[in-house]
Structures are given as C-alpha cells and as structure tokens.
C-alpha cells in the first residue's frame with residue numbers, strides 16, 4: 001500500500017506492516033498511470049527498506065474507491081488524491097472557524113460519488129452545541145461523531161478500526177489535534193513516511209498513518225492537508241443518488257434525463273413516489289444535489305476565504 005508520495009518517491013508498506021516501509025520509484029512500464037496514497041501496488045527490486053535503497057512500482061491494482069480534488073491555482077488538473085479508502089471522515093469545527101455547510105455538502109458528494117462512506121466528525125464541541133449542525137444533515141442518516149479535545153475518542157476509534165479512512169477538513173478545525181490523539185507519535189510517523197522524497201517534506205501531500213491496534217485488523221488514517229475542494233466537475237445527479245441502495249432502485253422509474261430535482265424541473269421524478277424513511281432520505285439527497293450543482297470555481301473561492 002502506498003503511504004506517501006513526495007516528488008518522485010513513493011513510500012510503500014509491504015503486507016500492511018507499518019514497519020516494512022520501502023521507498024520506490026515508478027517503473028517506466030506504468031506509463032501515465034497515477035500512483036496515489038492508498039493505492040495497492042506491485043513493487044520489485046530491493047525490498048529490504050534499507051536506507052538509500054529504491055524499489056520500483058510496476059503495477060497499480062484496480063481501485064475500489066477514489067477521492068478526487070478539483071483543479072485550483074496550485075494544480076491545473078482534477079486529480080485522484082486518495083485511493084481505496086472506504087471511509088471519509090469530514091472534520092468540521094462547531095465554532096472557530098464556524099462550520100461551512102457548503103464544504104461539507106461537497107465533501108459528502110465526493111464521498112458518495114467515489115464510493116467512500118462519509119462520517120461527520122465534529123470538533124470544538126466545547127465551544128458550540130452540535131444540535132443545529134447535526135439537524136441539517138440528520139436526514140441523510142450518516143454517522144455523526146463528536147471529537148472535541150474534551151470528548152472521549154472511543155466512538156471515533158471504534159469507527160476507524162479495521163478501515164482505511166481519509167480525513168479532510170479546513171485549516172484550523174482541529175484535524176491535527178485529532179490525528180495526534182488517534183495516532184500516537186503521528187508527527188514522527190508523518191516524518192518517517194513522507195521523508196522519503198528528495199527534498200524537504202511539504203505539508204500539502206497526503207499521508208497514510210497506521211492506527212494502533214492488532215495487526216490483523218489494522219486501520220489506517222489518510223491525512224489530506226492539500227484538499228480545498230473536490231472534483232465534482234463531471235458528476236451527474238445519478239452518480240450521487242446511486243450511493244443509496246433504495247434510491248438507486250427508485251430512479252429506475254424516472255423519465256429519461258431526469259435530474260431528480262423534483263417539480264417544476266422534474267415533475268415525474270420517482271423520488272417523489274417514495275414513502276417513509278426512503279422519502280425522507282430522498283429529499284435530503286435532493287437538497288444535496290441542489291447544493292452541489294454550483295460551479296466548482298465558486299466553491300474554490302469560498303475555500304480560500306479565511307472565514
């Protein structure tokens with residue numbers, strides 16, 4: 001598994017063992033295939049992991065999930081930043097900085113489209129009541145956990161055990177504080193796995209860190225400092241609706257080209273025929289569709305806005 005990427009050097013752990021770190025370069029036969037944190041790769045050459053050895057990545061396995069970031073001023077291309085994470089922990093402060101609904105909505109959409117299970121993770125619970133924020137997302141039936149400095153972390157660690165979880169959040173929400181609580185020695189671990197590059201570590205690269213726990217059920221968290229917005233440019237409403245089994249079945253009955261926004265745009269949308277919990281969830285998903293149909297440029301501007 002690729003645990004770090006830094007200027008032409010990929011840190012890979014063998015057999016999921018954090019102590020078997022090998023530094024690798026790309027073999028020519030990979031062509032243009034991107035290799036990102038979380039990728040399962042085949043490596044050949046010197047696999048001892050001794051200093052100054054360099055293995056070669058010859059193959060990238062098919063990805064089970066992808067998290068994409070948007071093109072922005074630091075990078076003109078939409079790119080996959082994390083592969084094969086099965087969960088996305090969306091870290092949001094309840095205050096200081098205040099929660100940004102738009103960011104959370106776009107993160108949710110990116111998770112649904114990429115095949116990751118989103119978890120809302122609320123920090124700074126000592127500064128504000130979570131009720132208002134959680135109410136806004138309650139109908140999506142997502143796991144929501146409190147992870148303030150003063151909160152016990154059992155609920156979070158329980159959800160992360162045995163999973164590969166990407167962590168995203170704006171600067172200042174307390175993500176580093178959380179990572180340091182989840183991964184003892186996180187700073188050193190980050191240094192070890194990302195110190196594999198040719199130059200100084202830049203804190204804009206994603207890095208996978210091992211959670212403590214039994215090796216057979218080891219979980220990993222992938223810290224993603226660089227993501228300010230998500231690659232949603234080519235996403236269709238169906239891509240998001242498809243993440244919900246009951247809704248995916250329902251939209252089979254929609255007219256061709258239905259955007260599932262309901263009347264007046266789509267008066268015959270099958271989501272309106274649902275009942276009970278499915279209807280409630282469908283309306284929450286519809287609200288999400290409306291929210292993320294904004295232009296990515298507008299979103300990325302919001303991302304740059306310090307508050």
Ligand SMILES: Nc1nc2c(ncn2[C@@H]2O[C@H](COP(=O)(O)OP(=O)(O)OP(=O)(O)O)[C@@H](O)[C@H]2O)c(=O)[nH]1
Nearest residue numbers: 123124125148149150170171172173174175176177
């Ligand atoms: N009141 C309060 N402050 C917190 C909590 N968690 C973190 N902080 C503070 O919030 C500030 C930002 O925390 P960091 O962990 O550095 O935030 P970050 O999201 O990693 O931010 P960057 O390092 O800029 O990416 C620090 O001053 C923390 O001490 C919390 O639960 N409650």
Ligand SMILES: [Zn+2]
Nearest residue numbers: 254258260269
């Ligand atoms: Zn529809």
